[in-house]
Amino acid sequence: MRIVTRDDQREFEFLTDRIIGCLVGGAIGDALGAPIEFDSWETIEAKYGPSGVTGFNEAYGRVGAVTDDTQMTLFTLEGLMRASVRGRTKGICHPPTVVRHAYLRWLWTQGNGGPLERAFGGGGDLPDGCLVKMPGLLHRRAPGLTCVGELERGGNGSVAEPPNDSKGCGGVMRAAPVGFVNMPAEDRFELGCEIASTTHGHPCGYLSAGYLATAVGELIDGAGLTDALDVARRVLVGWEHHEETLAAVDRGSELGEQGIPTPADLAELGGGWTGEEALSIAVACAISAPTFERGVLVAVNHSGDSDSTGSITGNLLGALHDQGGIDTDWRDTVEFLDQPIPGPSLTENLNCEVVEVDLEDGDALGAELVLEALLRLCNLESVLGIERIDEERHLVPETLHPKESVATDDTE
Numbered sequence: 001m002r003i004v005t006r007d008d009q010r011e012f013e014f015l016t017d018r019i020i021g022c023l024v025g026g027a028i029g030d031a032l033g034a035p036i037e038f039d040s041w042e043t044i045e046a047k048y049g050p051s052g053v054t055g056f057n058e059a060y061g062r063v064g065a066v067t068d069d070t071q072m073t074l075f076t077l078e079g080l081m082r083a084s085v086r087g088r089t090k091g092i093c094h095p096p097t098v099v100r101h102a103y104l105r106w107l108w109t110q111g112n113g114g115p116l117e118r119a120f121g122g123g124g125d126l127p128d129g130c131l132v133k134m135p136g137l138l139h140r141r142a143p144g145l146t147c148v149g150e151l152e153r154g155g156n157g158s159v160a161e162p163p164n165d166s167k168g169c170g171g172v173m174r175a176a177p178v179g180f181v182n183m184p185a186e187d188r189f190e191l192g193c194e195i196a197s198t199t200h201g202h203p204c205g206y207l208s209a210g211y212l213a214t215a216v217g218e219l220i221d222g223a224g225l226t227d228a229l230d231v232a233r234r235v236l237v238g239w240e241h242h243e244e245t246l247a248a249v250d251r252g253s254e255l256g257e258q259g260i261p262t263p264a265d266l267a268e269l270g271g272g273w274t275g276e277e278a279l280s281i282a283v284a285c286a287i288s289a290p291t292f293e294r295g296v297l298v299a300v301n302h303s304g305d306s307d308s309t310g311s312i313t314g315n316l317l318g319a320l321h322d323q324g325g326i327d328t329d330w331r332d333t334v335e336f337l338d339q340p341i342p343g344p345s346l347t348e349n350l351n352c353e354v355v356e357v358d359l360e361d362g363d364a365l366g367a368e369l370v371l372e373a374l375l376r377l378c379n380l381e382s383v384l385g386i387e388r389i390d391e392e393r394h395l396v397p398e399t400l401h402p403k404e405s406v407a408t409d410d411t412e
């Protein structure tokens with residue numbers, strides 16, 4: 001576990017750069033893969049040429065559109081931050097439940113607010129939290145049927161009580177932010193599994209999420225890619241029913257170590273529609289990648305779930321290279337980074353006082369700044385590993401958190 005204080009500015013910026021790199025990297029991979037999610041390699045090659053996709057193309061009516069992978073990843077992050085605040089203020093918290101409630105807010109953005117209302121009461125008010133106010137997130141982008149279906153039933157699954165036998169990649173593609181939580185590797189793995197198993201009950205569906213969360217966590221803490229993947233693998237083999245996921249990860253590692261895989265090579269690992277296949281492809285692409293850009297392009301150019309494999313690969317490589325290693329033109333093309341949101345909702349969401357970024361009523365912030373602000377502003381010592389909070393960074397929960405909101409921290 002890391003211990004960082006705000007006095008250690010260099011270390012703090014290093015952590016923040018890797019975390020933002022992970023999020024932005026995932027969004028870039030998602031957006032690169034979005035136009036070709038359902039295309040075979042033959043179709044991709046016929047449409048874009050022998051190199052396949054080499055940059056952003058139009059999907060969902062714009063260039064650089066992100067999909068459910070990025071949407072749900074951000075809701076994972078929001079849920080984890082709220083869990084952190086709740087744990088600090090209430091002294092008790094069950095993070096998977098708080099994240100589940102974040103996913104119910106995501107479901108609301110997909111046009112179904114029923115489960116959120118059933119969980120909290122209320123009559124159709126706008127849910128709280130800043131993400132529901134981000135225009136770029138209020139779209140249906142081919143959401144996973146298992147995610148939608150299980151959340152419509154409440155999303156009450158767990159590892160102990162699996163909700164179904166789904167091994168879809170909807171659990172792993174949203175798991176990266178679990179790696180931001182300042183915990184030992186084993187705990188990150190378990191939390192990743194628990195959060196994924198709210199909707200995905202097959203071991204491949206949730207163990208893949210635990211693996212990604214652990215690997216991202218190691219990268220955030222400063223490990224190299226090989227070491228990060230080794231730690232995730234070591235924790236994986238301690239879990240029951242790990243064999244299928246382990247075999248997939250090992251196949252991906254072996255392929256990646258042989259050089260940059262071709263679309264035909266990746267087809268040997270599967271289409272990436274399931275958790276262990278998507279993870280396997282991401283591991284192969286990340287290990288073999290000479291640069292961030294090359295790695296995510298390889299990850300989307302194959303027959304299968306291109307946006308999810310691109311997203312997971314982008315999470316890993318973005319955390320490894322940090323945001324400074326990502327082409328700024330690419331970053332600025334991604335959809336949610338150019339969407340303004342109302343500044344005050346930040347404080348509402350985080351339930352805390354803003355001290356490091358000046359926000360005034362009516363200000364609109366670019367979403368990239370919001371992401372950075374999310375990470376810098378809040379009471380996230382357990383997320384960012386900040387051991388000490390400045391005297392003035394006290395909580396002001398009641399005044400900034402309207403009681404009439406549909407979902408409040410009290411109910412989480």
Ligand SMILES: [Mg+2]
Pocket residue numbers: 067068069141142307308
């Ligand atoms: Mg998607």
